[in-house]
Amino acid sequence: xxxxxxxxxxxxxxxxxxxxxxxxxxxxxxxxxxxxxxxxxxxxxxxxxxxxxxxxxxxxxxxxxxxxxxxxxxxxxxxxxxxxxxxxxxxxxxxxxxxxxxxxxxxxxxxxxxxxxxxxxxxxxxxxxxxxxxxxxxxxxxxxxxxxxxxxxxxxxxxxxxxxxxxxxxxxxxxxxxxxxxxxxxxxxxxxxxxxxxxxxxxxxxxxxxxxxxxxxxxxxxxxxxxxxxxxxxxxxxxxxxxxxx
Amino acid sequence: xxxxxxxxxxxxxxxxxxxxxxxxxxxxxxxxxxxxxxxxxxxxxxxxxxxxxxxxxxxxxxxxxxxxxxxxxxxxxxxxxxxxxxxxxxxxxxxxxxxxxxxxxxxxxxxxxxxxxxxxxxxxxxxxxxxxxxxxxxxxxxxxxxxxxxxxxxxxxxxxxxxxxxxxxxxxxxxxxxxxxxxxxxxxxxxxxxxxxxxxxxxxxxxxxxxxxxxxxxxxxxxxxxxxxxxxxxxxxxxxxxxxxxxxxxxxxxxxxxxxxxxxxxxxxxxxxxxxxxxxxxxxxxxxxxxxxxxxxxxxxxxxxxxxxxxxxxxxxxxxxxxxxxxxxxxxxxxxxxxxxxxxxxxxxxxxxxxxxxxxxxxxxxxxxxxxxxxxxxxxxxxxxxxxxxxxxxxxxxxxxxxxxxxxxxxxxxxxxxxxxxxxxxxxxxxxxxxxxxxxxxxxxxxxxxxxxxxxxxxxxxxxxxxxxxxxxxxxxxxxxxxxxxxxxxxxxxxxxxxxxxxxxxxxx
Numbered sequence: 001x002x003x004x005x006x007x008x009x010x011x012x013x014x015x016x017x018x019x020x021x022x023x024x025x026x027x028x029x030x031x032x033x034x035x036x037x038x039x040x041x042x043x044x045x046x047x048x049x050x051x052x053x054x055x056x057x058x059x060x061x062x063x064x065x066x067x068x069x070x071x072x073x074x075x076x077x078x079x080x081x082x083x084x085x086x087x088x089x090x091x092x093x094x095x096x097x098x099x100x101x102x103x104x105x106x107x108x109x110x111x112x113x114x115x116x117x118x119x120x121x122x123x124x125x126x127x128x129x130x131x132x133x134x135x136x137x138x139x140x141x142x143x144x145x146x147x148x149x150x151x152x153x154x155x156x157x158x159x160x161x162x163x164x165x166x167x168x169x170x171x172x173x174x175x176x177x178x179x180x181x182x183x184x185x186x187x188x189x190x191x192x193x194x195x196x197x198x199x200x201x202x203x204x205x206x207x208x209x210x211x212x213x214x215x216x217x218x219x220x221x222x223x224x225x226x227x228x229x230x231x232x233x234x235x236x237x238x239x240x241x242x243x244x245x246x
Numbered sequence: 247x248x249x250x251x252x253x254x255x256x257x258x259x260x261x262x263x264x265x266x267x268x269x270x271x272x273x274x275x276x277x278x279x280x281x282x283x284x285x286x287x288x289x290x291x292x293x294x295x296x297x298x299x300x301x302x303x304x305x306x307x308x309x310x311x312x313x314x315x316x317x318x319x320x321x322x323x324x325x326x327x328x329x330x331x332x333x334x335x336x337x338x339x340x341x342x343x344x345x346x347x348x349x350x351x352x353x354x355x356x357x358x359x360x361x362x363x364x365x366x367x368x369x370x371x372x373x374x375x376x377x378x379x380x381x382x383x384x385x386x387x388x389x390x391x392x393x394x395x396x397x398x399x400x401x402x403x404x405x406x407x408x409x410x411x412x413x414x415x416x417x418x419x420x421x422x423x424x425x426x427x428x429x430x431x432x433x434x435x436x437x438x439x440x441x442x443x444x445x446x447x448x449x450x451x452x453x454x455x456x457x458x459x460x461x462x463x464x465x466x467x468x469x470x471x472x473x474x475x476x477x478x479x480x481x482x483x484x485x486x487x488x489x490x491x492x493x494x495x496x497x498x499x500x501x502x503x504x505x506x507x508x509x510x511x512x513x514x515x516x517x518x519x520x521x522x523x524x525x526x527x528x529x530x531x532x533x534x535x536x537x538x539x540x541x542x543x544x545x546x547x548x549x550x551x552x553x554x555x556x557x558x559x560x561x562x563x564x565x566x567x568x569x570x571x572x573x574x575x576x577x578x579x580x581x582x583x584x585x586x587x588x589x590x591x592x593x594x595x596x597x598x599x600x601x602x603x604x605x606x607x608x609x610x611x612x613x614x615x616x617x618x619x620x621x622x623x624x625x626x627x628x629x630x631x632x633x634x635x636x637x638x639x640x641x642x643x644x645x646x647x648x649x650x651x652x653x654x655x656x657x658x659x660x661x662x663x664x665x666x667x668x669x670x671x672x673x674x675x676x677x678x679x680x681x682x683x684x685x686x687x688x689x690x691x692x693x694x695x696x697x698x699x700x701x702x703x704x705x706x707x708x709x710x711x712x713x714x715x716x717x718x719x720x721x722x723x724x725x726x727x728x729x730x731x732x733x734x735x736x737x738x739x740x741x742x743x744x745x746x747x748x749x750x751x752x753x754x755x
Contacts, residue, residue, distance in 0.1 A: 050658055082664035092655035096677050106663035109673055151659075158663060 001026040001162060001193060002047060007056035009042060009217075016042050017053065018217035024195060026161070029188045031204035031225060032197045034214040035240050040197040043214065044164050047195070048084045049077040060084060061161060082110065085155030089167040091147040093139040099126060099150045100135040103157045111158070118157075125153035129183050145176030149183055156187075163187070165196040169203075181207075201241065205229045213237045291488035292339075295363055301336040301343050303482075304357060305367030306350035310437065311461065312515035313368050314345070327515040328366055331385055334507055335482075338498035351417065351435065351714070354378060355723065357483055363491065365483040368455070370420035376537050378721045380492045381481040383499050383528050384536065385508060387521040389474030390421050391459035394451045395444065396470045401451045403473025405429075411450040414440035414705075418718045420478040421453040432625075432705045433715070438462050439615060443705075444469060446618045448625070457517055477521060479536055503528070546725045550716050554726075557712030558733045564629055564708060565695045571634030572694075573687070576641025581671060583642065584649055594642070601639035607700055609636055614704040629701035637694055644686045648679035681752065688745035692738045709733055 002024040009017040017039050024030055032040040045051040047058055052069030059065075061083055063076045070077060093102050103122040107113040113121075126132050129149035139147055148168055155163055168184070169177045181203050188194060188207045198204055204211055204225055211225040213234065221234040232238050295301055305314045305328060317325040324345055336343035346362040353365040354375060370388075371381055392408075394401035401407055408429040415421040417433035425431045432449050434440045440452045441463045452463060456474065463469055482499075484492040502508050503525055512518040524532070582594040601609065610632040614623065623631065652675050660670035699710035707715070713730035717723045 048662055050662065078664065078666065081662055084662075086659075086662035088655060088659065090653075090655050092653070092659035094656060094659070094674055094678075096681070105673065106665065109669060110664045154659075154663070 001061060002195075003059040004043070004047075005057050005059075007043070007046060007053055007058065009046070009051070009053040015217045017046070019056065020214075020217070020219060022212065022219060022222075024162070024193070026193050027191055028210060029192075029194045029196065029208040031208035031211045032195065032214060033199070033201070033204060033211055033240075034220075038214040039217040040214045041166050044166050044195060044197050047164060048081055048086055049073055050086075082158060083161045085158055085160030085163045087148070087151050087155050087163065087165040087168050089171050091139070091144070091151045091171075093147050093151055093154070095139050098136050098138055099131060099142070099146075099153075102139075102150055103154045106154070107157050122153070122157060125156050126150070128156075128186075129153045130179070143176060144172045145179045148172065148176075148180050152180075152183055152187075162193045162195065165194060165198075167197050167199065169198070169200060201229055213240070215240070291363070291485070291491035292494050293490075295339065295341055295491060299341050301332070301339060301341050301364065302346050302362040303332045303343060303364050303366045304346045304348040304353055304362035305365070306353070307347055308436075309350055309367060312457065312517060327511050327517065328368075330511045330514070331508070332366055334502050334511065335495060335498045338501055339494060354483065357485060360485075363484075364495070368457075368480055369483045370455070371479040371481050371536055372418075372420050372423050374418070374423065374718050374721065375483065378486070379483040380486050380489065381483060381537060382492055382495045383533055384479035384481045384525065385499060386457075386480040386512065386517070387524055388455040388457060388478050388480065389519075389521065390424060390453055390476050390478055391456045391463075391474050392451055392453050392472040393441070393444065393459055393463045393469050394472050395447070396468055398450065401472050403475065405475060408451060408453075412448070414443055414449040414452045415454055416440075417711075417715065419454070421455070424475065425453060433702075433707065433711070434705060435703055439705075441466055441469065442615050442618060446622050448618075448622070456519075460517075481536075500528075546716070546720050546722075550720070550726070551729070553712055553716065554709065554729055554733060557707065557709040558737065560707065561695060561698050561709040561734075562737060564626070564633070564698045564701065564706070565691065567630045568633035568637060568694060568698070569687075569691050571630060572637035572641045572690075575634065575638035577645050577676065579638060579642035580645035580649060581676075583646060585667060585671070598639045598642050601636050602643075606633070606636045606697065607703060610701060610704055625701075625705045628704055629698075629706045632704075633694065633698060633701065637690060640690055641687065644683045644690065645679055647686075648681075648683035649675055651682050652678045685745045685749045685752070688741055688748065692741050692745075695738050695741075696734060 004020055004022045007017050007020040020039075020043060032044065034040055042051055046053050046065075047060060049065060049070060053067055055067055057064055057066055060080045063080045065073045065076055065080065094105060097105060100119065100122050103125055104115070104118040107118040107121065108115055123132065123135065126135050129152055131146060131149055131153070134142060134146060134150075137146075142150070152168075165184070169180050172180065177200070181200065184194070184196070184203075185207050196204075196208065208225045210222065211228040212219050213221040213228065213232070215236050221228060221232060221237045228237070229241065232241060232243065307314055307316060309315075312326055313328050314324065314326040316322040329345070332343040332345070348356045348361060350367060353367060353369060356362065357365045357379060365379070369375070371384070375381070392401065392403060401411070405424065405428050408425065411429050412432055413425050413429040414432045414434055415425060416437070417435060422431060422433065432440075432443070437454070437458045440449070440454065443449050444452045444463075445466055445468045451472070452459075453475065454463070455478065459471065464471060482495055484495065499508070508525065509518055509522070512522060579594045579597060583591050583598070586594065610629070613632045614625070614628040656674050656678065657670055660674040661667070665673065698708060701708060702711040709730055713726045716726040720726065
């Protein structure tokens with residue numbers, strides 16, 4: 001589904017991504033974990049062109065993204081982004097639209113779906129994330145957890161083949177984390193392909209099939225989630241997971 | 247008469263103190279203050295001038311050759327037949343002449359408030375001015391010269407032939423008074439522009455003093471002299487209470503006329519004509535006849551209020567249309583500057599800097615007169631385009647700030663949903679930027695309401711212009727000024743309230 005070849009990105013002196021190669025299969029849920037600044041979010045954002053990279057390439061469902069950013073990849077990005085959804089740490093709901101308005105915006109204006117049909121589908125999706133009663137609410141009237149669930153519904157409205165989630169629970173109040181993880185767990189159970197950058201180790205262990213550990217712009221460890229998280233081989237992974245302190 | 251007016255005004259302010267709202271109290275106070283100022287102390291003006299050793303005379307260098315101008319060949323020395331005349335008269339009074347620069351259209355108010363002793367700069371004897379100032383005997387007799395396009399045979403040398411035609415002249419001039427009620431008068435503030443517009447076909451004829459016509463109209467090959475309609479007079483204007491100064495100046499004028507010095511001065515500027523011979527035998531009867539045309543000053547009445555309302559409507563329409571142009575153009579500029587290709591982005595930046603960095607008056611001038619040979623815009627469209635293009639530069643900056651204040655995540659979310667950059671801008675970023683910009687836009691609109699008064703330079707009669715015209719008619723600034731201010735206030739205050747409410751609402755969400 002997604003192939004990453006020798007992906008490299010430097011920012012001045014600093015190497016953000018140091019030549020990453022990885023493949024993400026259809027139907028899999030993959031967790032990207034590791035310490036802050038390890039390159040997880042940057043890698044994720046390279047996959048739908050929100051970040052440019054300096055060398056290597058990304059192939060998403062047959063579309064190839066090359067170094068050079070939006071200018072070079074305009075046509076490919078346009079297709080990639082319609083097939084790849086994204087959920088942000090800060091939700092980024094459209095502040096001037098209601099919950100339902102956020103969900104139907106792209107189907108209507110990007111895909112050209114009829115308003116009635118998009119609305120019906122939008123309501124279904126809001127029901128799926130448990131927010132039918134909030135469809136008329138504006139973002140500033142909702143809690144973080146509610147906003148993030150609307151953001152997930154918004155991404156799903158485009159029927160993405162892959163959902164990229166960039167720390168979807170990091171900015172939430174602790175008591176709101178559960179409601180979002182429940183929704184994501186249900187999506188995983190339905191077989192949606194997801195790449196999720198997260199610090200929720202228990203969630204990664206329970207829900208994701210594979211876990212990649214990024215550190216210093218390199219994948220330092222990868223494998224089935226249970227084995228990576230329960231019994232990491234790399235000392236930095238152990239340190240990150242706090243296993244050595246026991 | 248004026249004294250009793252003053253008492254009434256004072257009484258009404260006292261009455262206003264109690265039940266009438268604070269706003270009215272402020273307006274009435276302003277009126278009372280305005281109507282009290284400008285009366286000189288009744289001591290001997292001649293003695294004052296002699297004691298000072300200088301006769302301060304007001305004029306406007308901008309009026310140009312041959313009146314008063316700076317001689318570029320002699321290091322900007324003040325030259326002109328009125329400079330020579332002032333020197334000769336001062337010499338006769340035993341003092342020195344001292345020139346005081348003053349905008350021509352404000353010579354009489356400046357005289358009244360005491361900026362100089364006399365106004366001596368092509369001040370024509372008109373009915374309106376006779377009631378306001380004291381005039382000496384004339385030093386020049388001019389013909390009100392009618393000019394038209396060479397190929398336009400409809401215009402004849404009679405006022406009647408001008409009925410319903412667009413005729414250009416200087417605002418509040420002798421010719422302006424002649425034309426009022428006959429032709430559709432187009433008022434100008436400079437002497438060159440009426441003829442430029444006549445050539446361009448924006449007007450059908452121009453009626454102005456022969457000196458001006460000779461210098462600015464007759465050199466244009468497209469124009470012809472139709473004829474001189476009537477004789478008019480240049481006199482020296484003195485404050486009403488200073489009869490002794492006026493009489494001394496009259497005696498001095500009589501002496502230099504008799505001695506041939508006046509003729510020498512006028513011949514020096516090539517403006518001595520057969521008409522001027524009448525100056526040699528000027529009698530008290532002539533003087534009475536000259537002043538006798540003086541009509542009583544008009545009373546401020548409903549007809550003026552209607553004119554003011556029309557002026558206010560023009561102001562409002564002009565501002566609204568200009569803003570309708572400025573907003574989309576400003577958005578376009580801001581978006582181009584932020585997201586356009588480098589060359590276009592630079593161009594948009596240059597536009598903003600150019601329009602913000604040069605006076606809007608100059609821009610209006612270039613648009614209306616400078617570009618006339620290429621695009622011949624009517625005054626009102628030119629005013630709308632000129633103000634709109636100027637304000638677009640400010641709106642561009644307001645929107646740029648607004649767009650930059652929309653969190654980056656909004657654009658990223660839009661792009662990640664497959665929106666193109668233009669679609670993301672249109673559907674997501676700009677609607678939010680617009681909300682952020684709205685209070686500033688409202689403030690700009692209020693500023694535009696007032697800036698729109700600048701378009702009187704390109705002959706649009708809006709509220710402020712109407713006010714100055716009426717002030718001349720009724721010989722007083724207080725009432726028209728207060729009404730004009732009130733009308734601006736009534737237009738801008740609701741907007742201001744609206745902007746405040748908007749800001750409060752935005753601050754909450």
